[in-house]
């Protein structure tokens with residue numbers, strides 16, 4: 001569903017991504033770990049079509065993002081660290097607004113249920129977003145992605161700043177989202193959540209994808225040890 005093929009991105013003389021190969025299949029959750037500046041956000045921005053590759057390609061559902069940006073974007077949803085919503089609108093009104101942009105036609109009851117299914121409490125749905133916690137905003141983000149019928153979800157450090165319960169709820173939501181056959185690519189610094197939610201985990205450093213592993217095959221301590229080993233090695 002998401003494919004980076006020899007994806008290279010330079011900023012001036014700095015190579016932020018160096019011939020990255022990455023594939024995230026339908027129904028898969030892939031977590032990208034790596035230190036600040038590793039290239040995680042640059043990868044996501046290339047998939048979103050915000051940044052053009054210097055060389056190589058990015059495909060969404062087989063569509064070349066550079067050549068057909070709008071078409072590719074139809075299949076993806078994006079959840080950044082802080083989901084941008086209109087603070088003076090309610091959660092429901094935000095969903096109604098963003099869903100109207102996609103041209104899909106849902107009834108009021110269907111929209112309401114997207115928010116309920118995303119875990120937003122019923123009492124909060126008609127409250128202004130300015131009163132929402134970060135976790136609640138992310139639930140609205142998931143509802144928007146579901147209503148869009150996005151085939152792939154890109155997330156950039158979505159659990160940073162969430163308390164453990166909110167973070168756990170979010171992991172469950174992502175797993176449900178992927179179990180519906182959608183691809184999930186999540187950049188994170190949270191090794192614990194990565195292991196909990198991912199099918200595969202990749203470690204990036206200096207624009208290189210150094211290793212990819214099955215999350216099931218490592219426990220938290222092993223993942224941390226592998227991560228530290230890569231961080232301490234020269235590259």
Ligand SMILES: Nc1ncnc2c1ncn2[C@@H]1O[C@H](COP(=O)(O)OP(=O)(O)OP(=O)(O)O)[C@@H](O)[C@H]1O
Nearest residue numbers: 011014015016034035036037038039040041042043
């Ligand atoms: N617009 C830009 N102009 C110049 N350099 C950039 C730009 N965007 C990113 N970079 C550089 O590219 C490299 C990769 O940055 P990127 O934001 O992708 O890393 P990251 O892994 O997401 O880091 P973090 O964990 O801090 O979010 C860094 O060296 C960064 O300074």
